[in-house]
Amino acid sequence: MPSETPTTIKLEDYQPPAYRIETANLNVLLDPTATLVIAELKVVRQPDTKPGAPLILDGDNLKLLSIAVDGAPLQSNAYDVTPSALELTPPTGDTFTLTITTELNPDANTQLMGLYRSSGTYCTQCEADGFRRITYFPDRPDVLSVYTVRLEAPRDACPVLLSNGNLIKTGLVPDTDRHFAIWHDPHPKPAYLFALVAGDLAKITDNFTTASGNPVELNIFVEHGKEALCDWAMDSLKRSMRWDEEAFGREYDLDVFNIVAVSDFNMGAMENKGLNIFNDKYVLADPETATDQDYANIEAVIAHEYFHNWTGNRITCRDWFQLCLKEGLTVFRDQEFSADMRSRPVKRIADVKLLKMHQFPEDAGPLAHPVRPRSYQEINNFYTATIYEKGAEVVRMLQTLLGEDGFRSGLDLYFDRHDGEATTIEAFLKCFEDATGSDLDQFALWYEQAGTPLVSVNTAHNPKDNSFKLTLSQEIPPLPGQQSAKAAVIPLRFGLLGPDGQDLEITTGDSTKVTGDVILLKRPAQTITFQNVPDAPKVSLLRGFSAPVRLTQDQSADDLAFLAKHDSDPYNRWQAVQTLATQTLLARTEAVRRKVAFASAADLVAVLQTVLEDDRLDPALKAQALTLPSETDTAQDIGNNVDPDAIHTARTRLIAEIADELQPLLLPLARDYAKDSAFSPDAASAGKRALSNRALHYHAHSSNPGAVALVNDRFENANNMTDRIMALTLLVHHGFEGAMDALQAFRSRHATSALAMDKWFAARATAPRDETLQVVQDLIADPLYEPSNPNRVRAVLHSFATGNPTQFSRADGKGFNLIAESVLQIDKRNPQVASRLLTSFRSWRALEGRRSSLAESALLRVSSSEELSRDCRDIVDRTLQ
Numbered sequence: 001m002p003s004e005t006p007t008t009i010k011l012e013d014y015q016p017p018a019y020r021i022e023t024a025n026l027n028v029l030l031d032p033t034a035t036l037v038i039a040e041l042k043v044v045r046q047p048d049t050k051p052g053a054p055l056i057l058d059g060d061n062l063k064l065l066s067i068a069v070d071g072a073p074l075q076s077n078a079y080d081v082t083p084s085a086l087e088l089t090p091p092t093g094d095t096f097t098l099t100i101t102t103e104l105n106p107d108a109n110t111q112l113m114g115l116y117r118s119s120g121t122y123c124t125q126c127e128a129d130g131f132r133r134i135t136y137f138p139d140r141p142d143v144l145s146v147y148t149v150r151l152e153a154p155r156d157a158c159p160v161l162l163s164n165g166n167l168i169k170t171g172l173v174p175d176t177d178r179h180f181a182i183w184h185d186p187h188p189k190p191a192y193l194f195a196l197v198a199g200d201l202a203k204i205t206d207n208f209t210t211a212s213g214n215p216v217e218l219n220i221f222v223e224h225g226k227e228a229l230c231d232w233a234m235d236s237l238k239r240s241m242r243w244d245e246e247a248f249g250r251e252y253d254l255d256v257f258n259i260v261a262v263s264d265f266n267m268g269a270m271e272n273k274g275l276n277i278f279n280d281k282y283v284l285a286d287p288e289t290a291t292d293q294d295y296a297n298i299e300a301v302i303a304h305e306y307f308h309n310w311t312g313n314r315i316t317c318r319d320w321f322q323l324c325l326k327e328g329l330t331v332f333r334d335q336e337f338s339a340d341m342r343s344r345p346v347k348r349i350a351d352v353k354l355l356k357m358h359q360f361p362e363d364a365g366p367l368a369h370p371v372r373p374r375s376y377q378e379i380n381n382f383y384t385a386t387i388y389e390k391g392a393e394v395v396r397m398l399q400t401l402l403g404e405d406g407f408r409s410g411l412d413l414y415f416d417r418h419d420g421e422a423t424t425i426e427a428f429l430k431c432f433e434d435a436t437g438s439d440l441d442q443f444a445l446w447y448e449q450a451g452t453p454l455v456s457v458n459t460a461h462n463p464k465d466n467s468f469k470l471t472l473s474q475e476i477p478p479l480p481g482q483q484s485a486k487a488a489v490i491p492l493r494f495g496l497l498g499p500d501g502q503d504l505e506i507t508t509g510d511s512t513k514v515t516g517d518v519i520l521l522k523r524p525a526q527t528i529t530f531q532n533v534p535d536a537p538k539v540s541l542l543r544g545f546s547a548p549v550r551l552t553q554d555q556s557a558d559d560l561a562f563l564a565k566h567d568s569d570p571y572n573r574w575q576a577v578q579t580l581a582t583q584t585l586l587a588r589t590e591a592v593r594r595k596v597a598f599a600s601a602a603d604l605v606a607v608l609q610t611v612l613e614d615d616r617l618d619p620a621l622k623a624q625a626l627t628l629p630s631e632t633d634t635a636q637d638i639g640n641n642v643d644p645d646a647i648h649t650a651r652t653r654l655i656a657e658i659a660d661e662l663q664p665l666l667l668p669l670a671r672d673y674a675k676d677s678a679f680s681p682d683a684a685s686a687g688k689r690a691l692s693n694r695a696l697h698y699h700a701h702s703s704n705p706g707a708v709a710l711v712n713d714r715f716e717n718a719n720n721m722t723d724r725i726m727a728l729t730l731l732v733h734h735g736f737e738g739a740m741d742a743l744q745a746f747r748s749r750h751a752t753s754a755l756a757m758d759k760w761f762a763a764r765a766t767a768p769r770d771e772t773l774q775v776v777q778d779l780i781a782d783p784l785y786e787p788s789n790p791n792r793v794r795a796v797l798h799s800f801a802t803g804n805p806t807q808f809s810r811a812d813g814k815g816f817n818l819i820a821e822s823v824l825q826i827d828k829r830n831p832q833v834a835s836r837l838l839t840s841f842r843s844w845r846a847l848e849g850r851r852s853s854l855a856e857s858a859l860l861r862v863s864s865s866e867e868l869s870r871d872c873r874d875i876v877d878r879t880l881q
């Protein structure tokens with residue numbers, strides 16, 4: 001496969017389609033290596049299209065067997081086929097029928113786009129542009145068609161035949177061993193939402209009655225023997241369906257909702273209409289194999305895909321530049337769902353941590369792009385944290401700006417006005433403007449500009465007139481392709497705390513700048529004067545993380561300790577602890593580099609002690625507060641000339657110091673936890689486990705000679721995966737005695753669970769130890785390593801590249817080389833998985849000189865390959881720019 005010449009697709013070049021496909025009748029005769037797809041398309045010329053204007057259909061790697069117009073076969077000189085298109089001159093009438101037969105080889109499809117087989121099950125993935133690997137079609141989201149799909153396959157190999165919509169007919173194919181099923185989806189949809197599944201699968205069934213009284217059959221299909229692992233997913237689905245009715249008035253609209261779990265899947269899951277296909281990681285769970293995080297993820301992803309039925313499927317995107325229209329909004333909705341199912345503050349903190357971990361670095365480096373990009377070379381590279389997570393933050397800001405009622409009325413209008421359409425961000429924002437009478441012109445900049453705004457804070461208290469001035473300024477640092485940026489509208493939820501820790505009543509004449517507890521920062525700089533403030537208050541800004549910005553604010557350890565104790569906003573209480581920890585980590589990293597003594601961590605220790613002793617705090621929140629900013633977070637805060645070893649040393653020693661100082665509080669938490677209790681995955685029980693495991697983590701770093709035994713004990717006596725994998729990871733990462741035995745024991749116990757074994761692989765690949773490089777090479781050679789399984793590849797290589805900063809960024813460059821070589825290998829088989837892995841280089845310029853030039857060499861090595869996929873070419877070119 002020679003490198004393809006990259007073409008750039010631009011938003012400004014958007015043209016409506018010349019022809020639409022009103023109905024698509026597909027007849028799919030399944031075969032592992034020679035599947036036939038007979039597509040009968042009713043083509044409708046659009047009013048602005050001249051009669052006879054060329055019809056251009058997308059195609060990718062297709063074998064065309066025949067083509068007919070209105071039943072008459074076309075001779076090969078009547079059309080043009082290129083590797084990416086089929087062009088013909090159609091009849092001049094308004095409509096005509098095109099019948100196209102293509103032949104596919106599902107077994108040869110290692111990219112997992114289009115029709116492929118996963119463990120013998122036929123399945124499809126069509127977003128963003130996989131449908132063109134099934135048949136020639138206008139494969140763009142603004143062409144909506146009504147699909148009727150007939151599937152035919154041998155009965156014994158494929159008893160289950162599924163497609164979108166409702167099942168209308170099944171039967172036997174006379175005189176053969178084959179049977180068929182016909183599915184009809186009455187809702188017009190873009191090709192990226194098409195799906196089919198066929199195989200020998202087990203199912204669990206349940207049902208749901210919509211608020212209007214319509215019964216819906218719910219099925220989850222899995223490999224035989226895995227039925228017992230589906231209960232949590234089914235429960236999550238039913239809760240999602242009810243919640244969407246209650247929270248947003250959205251009901252389900254088909255007779256059946258099917259979910260299929262497959263083990264080979266490039267992403268998390270896919271919202272195909274009525275037939276969601278999932279990476280089995282986001283379906284299967286029991287205490288033996290799934291962690292609390294897995295349970296939470298399953299709940300969130302099941303909800304996410306279900307919520308797409310309205311935000312994505314009923315209302316879809318006009319073009320792929322509008323991807324955040326469905327993704328940002330749907331992530332916002334799934335975050336709200338999880339917040340309602342669990343603890344809202346704990347969920348908010350988890351979401352913000354994720355954003356800072358993944359999206360902030362993306363937005364600060366060469367892969368930065370606006371929430372609505374203006375151009376792309378490979379759309380599959382734009383399923384990013386910026387589109388998803390920052391996109392959700394933008395929707396959340398809209399809610400903050402308009403208030404809950406205003407937001408809801410705008411969203412109701414959006415559902416009313418655009419149901420059944422493929423639309424744009426402009427149309428979305430217009431609904432909120434029309435519903436509330438607000439002007440969102442400046443707000444729209446959030447979709448247009450890349451980069452994380454930096455908000456700086458200055459304060460001045462005047463005891464003479466009891467006034468308090470807050471001066472805020474904003475800027476977005478320059479990025480490739482964006483030298484300057486305009487001032488955005490930034491909603492900053494805030495409070496001013498008096499000496500007793502209570503929120504002061506806000507009095508200000510600046511009503512244009514402050515509404516309730518929200519400051520609207522609209523200009524590059526703005527000063528707000530508050531009256532009736534006799535004592536200099538403590539400022540709690542960005543409560544609930546009300547905008548995706550970085551704050552720079554001079555805050556003393558005393559101020560932070562005060563906020564950590566008193567802030568009425570739980571998010572900012574957590575943030576105060578984090579800020580104090582960050583200050584300590586930055587100072588200590590610098591001390592390691594300069595080889596000077598550490599300053600005391602007494603302030604931080606005291607704050608953590610307060611947290612531990614606070615009975616009002618729920619254990620999950622305590623666990624979060626006790627988790628220090630990660631090495632990656634710290635690297636980001638340092639910003640340039642980053643030395644990952646220095647960060648690692650500083651952080652590890654700080655943890656050890658805290659562990660020793662707070663041993664009387666931490667040890668009982670680590671030791672005496674839940675010895676007797678039976679496992680339950682609910683949020684409260686998970687919170688207790690999180691706190692105990694956090695304590696165990698500290699204890700493992702402590703100088704207490706009993707630590708090794710306690711971790712081994714936890715491993716051996718764990719009655720759930722959360723505890724077991726935590727203990728195993730500690731044993732392996734610390735190189736404790738017992739680690740090898742534990743690895744072996746885990747492996748024997750879980751050899752048949754791929755998802756559990758992924759955790760084993762990841763625990764090994766993330767050990768911050770010199771020998772890990774060799775370990776990773778051994779893991780790739782392990783008989784259980786499957787290069788065709790994206791989850792396994794990610795468990796080893798992605799975990800190493802993103803979860804092991806000292807080893808990936810080794811000073812000898814061997815970590816970079818290992819990942820670069822792996823990218824080149826994987827790219828031959830699966831470009832999407834390869835290009836994802838390649839993004840782990842995105843912060844290379846922030847590393848200290850020697851490491852950054854070694855990273856650059858590794859990238860150049862990838863770039864010099866003559867057989868790079870478009871996916872990897874795009875990422876490597878942008879990363880090096």
Ligand code: 0A1
Binds near residue numbers: 127267304
């Ligand atoms: N729309 C899905 C994510 C998804 C995107 C692309 C895929 O293949 C390239 C697969 C899934 C979601 O948001 O859940």
Ligand code: ZN
Binds near residue numbers: 304308326327330
């Ligand atoms: Zn999505």
